[in-house]
Amino acid sequence: MSDISDSHKRYLVWLTGLSGAGKTTLAEALNQVLAPSIILDGDVLRQGLNRDLGFAAEDRIEVGRRTGEVAKLLLTAGFHVIVSSISPYCQIREQVRQSVGVDPFIEVYVECPLEICQQRDPKGLYKKVQAGEIKQFTGIHQAYEEPLAPQAICPTHLKSVDECIEIILAAIPGHNKEG
Known part of the structure; x- marks a missing residue:
């Protein structure tokens, strides 16, 4: 994989999906490629x-x-921002798109x-949902709205982390595979 050097424009890469989909894993891998970058998990x-906030809409x-506001500040400071x-x-x-x-x-x-997210359950959250310990859980009690026109789709149940990172990098305008 190649990287995006300091001379390029800064981007906000917003990873969205259900709990257990692999957002944090992809953010950490992408953080190794984008320079300089910061993860907002x-x-x-x-x-x-x-x-101080709950899970109501x-x-x-x-x-x-x-x-989004923190991401905007970090973009202004010269970082690529990866939100998970x-x-x-x-x-x-x-x-957020309109704001930045x-x-x-x-x-x-x-x-x-x-x-598959329930099977992975990396943080044990789905087990807590089943036990009745968590209410208002996205994907179970509350809807998750899939993006209407994302710049990239990473099916983590079908593709490796490296394949997903290549999909994301290909969505970044001006990305050069040679570095």
């Missing part, structure tokens, strides 16, 4: 910046707005069937 942001919209967040509503992602400007926003649908 939805789970990490919920522990700090967004810890209005809270999720606010989580997206806050994440369920961000279940098209409205959230479109608001359509050009630097690369929406990536990390596609994976719910059944």
Whole structure:
């Protein structure tokens, strides 16, 4: 894989999909390729910046707005920004796209069937849902709106991490495979 050097324009790569789809895994792999880059992980942001918000629709919209604002600041500071967040509503992602400007926003649908996400269950969240410990869980209790026109689709149940990274890089305007 090649990288995108410091002389190129900065991009916001927004990875969206169900819990367990592979967003964090792809974000970490992409972080090794984009330079300089920073990951904004939805789970990490919920522990700090967004810890005062719940999972109701209005809270999720606010989580997206806050994440978008931080991403915009980091883009301005000269970083590629990789967001790994369920961000279940098209409205959230479109608001961020409009806020940062359509050009630097690369929406990536990390596609994976719910059944496979439940089998993977890397954080044990689906087990907690089944036990009744978690309510308002995206994909179970609340809808997940698939992106209408993402720049890239990464079917993580069918493709390797490296194949998905190549799909994402191919969606970045001006990306040169030779580096």
